[in-house]
Amino acid sequence: xxxxxxGPGASPQxxxxxxxxxxxxxxxxxxxxxxxxxxxxxxxxAEALRAILFAATRAxxxxxxxxxxxxxxxxxxxxxxAKKLIGVAARQVWQSKSRTDGYDGxxxxxxxxxxxLARTMQHYxxxxxxxxxxxxxxxxxxxxxxxxxxxxxxxxxxNLLLAxxxxxxxxxxTSFNLAADAQLRVLLGVPDGTFIAGAITLGRPAGxxxxxxxxxxxxxxxxxxxxxxxxxxxxxxxxxxxxxxxPTSTGSEPGSGPEAGSG
Ligand SMILES: Cc1cc2nc3c(=O)[nH]c(=O)nc-3n(C[C@H](O)[C@H](O)[C@H](O)COP(=O)(O)O)c2cc1C
Numbered sequence: 001x002x003x004x005x006x007g008p009g010a011s012p013q014x015x016x017x018x019x020x021x022x023x024x025x026x027x028x029x030x031x032x033x034x035x036x037x038x039x040x041x042x043x044x045x046a047e048a049l050r051a052i053l054f055a056a057t058r059a060x061x062x063x064x065x066x067x068x069x070x071x072x073x074x075x076x077x078x079x080x081x082a083k084k085l086i087g088v089a090a091r092q093v094w095q096s097k098s099r100t101d102g103y104d105g106x107x108x109x110x111x112x113x114x115x116x117l118a119r120t121m122q123h124y125x126x127x128x129x130x131x132x133x134x135x136x137x138x139x140x141x142x143x144x145x146x147x148x149x150x151x152x153x154x155x156x157x158x159n160l161l162l163a164x165x166x167x168x169x170x171x172x173x174t175s176f177n178l179a180a181d182a183q184l185r186v187l188l189g190v191p192d193g194t195f196i197a198g199a200i201t202l203g204r205p206a207g208x209x210x211x212x213x214x215x216x217x218x219x220x221x222x223x224x225x226x227x228x229x230x231x232x233x234x235x236x237x238x239x240x241x242x243x244x245x246x247p248t249s250t251g252s253e254p255g256s257g258p259e260a261g262s263g
Contacts (some may be wrong), residue, residue, distance in 0.1 A: 115193030
């Protein structure tokens with residue numbers, strides 16, 4: 001991969017000895033980084049993993065303690081075992097969720113966001129063992145859990161997904177690991193006091209990223225008081241929206257599309 005060119009005032013050393021060139025600008029990347037759950041059958045090379053994990057570990061954390069650790073599981077025996085453990089958990093979680101949220105026997109039109117999501121999720125959990133890379137972001141605790149401790153691990157997870165996007169890869173953050181927590185700890189030697197904070201899958205997308213859809217900016221951003229949007233809270237032209245929560249059964253709501261999540 002070509003190395004990124006150092007901008008004004010930035011030496012190659014400041015980029016950690018050279019990183020691959022981005023395929024997309026920062027703002028364009030972060031407004032088009034969707035949860036990607038279908039992957040091509042190709043490995044993620046070490047050079048790409050290095051850049052992605054470098055970016056992830058540049059994330060902020062309280063007092064810069066850097067309590068994040070990442071178990072990067074590609075194709076070794078433990079990787080295969082961890083994918084199997086989480087795959088089993090994912091299938092159980094999705095089976096239960098698809099029942100309670102009415103995705104099974106979905107009567108929505110096949111092309112509707114809801115039906116496409118159901119198909120994507122089923123394929124995702126059915127093929128979990130084949131995901132190219134599974135990453136377990138972990139938080140090493142130094143005190144009892146606090147309401148803000150996640151802010152010292154989840155920004156690193158988003159950095160990771162954005163860096164993957166920048167290099168033409170894609171991923172999804174999931175919490176499927178929770179149902180297999182005890183087995184994962186034993187398998188991978190995760191010490192007590194360390195929280196396995198998620199399970200991220202990564203690979204070359206089988207489809208496209210496309211623009212992220214959310215509620216209109218004015219519904220999400222307030223100014224002087226709660227519920228009152230500032231005058232500048234206006235979405236860019238041609239922004240597509242979606243309601244909060246899973247897509248509706250009619251598909252008439254602008255749903256999150258086939259890559260949208262169960263989480
Ligand atoms: C806290 C959290 C938990 C999530 N858990 C899961 C999960 O268990 N399984 C899954 O497939 N996606 C999960 N997701 C991904 C979300 O479903 C996804 O980010 C959301 O639907 C938005 O998708 P989009 O960015 O493609 O629009 C989770 C995301 C977050 C932030």
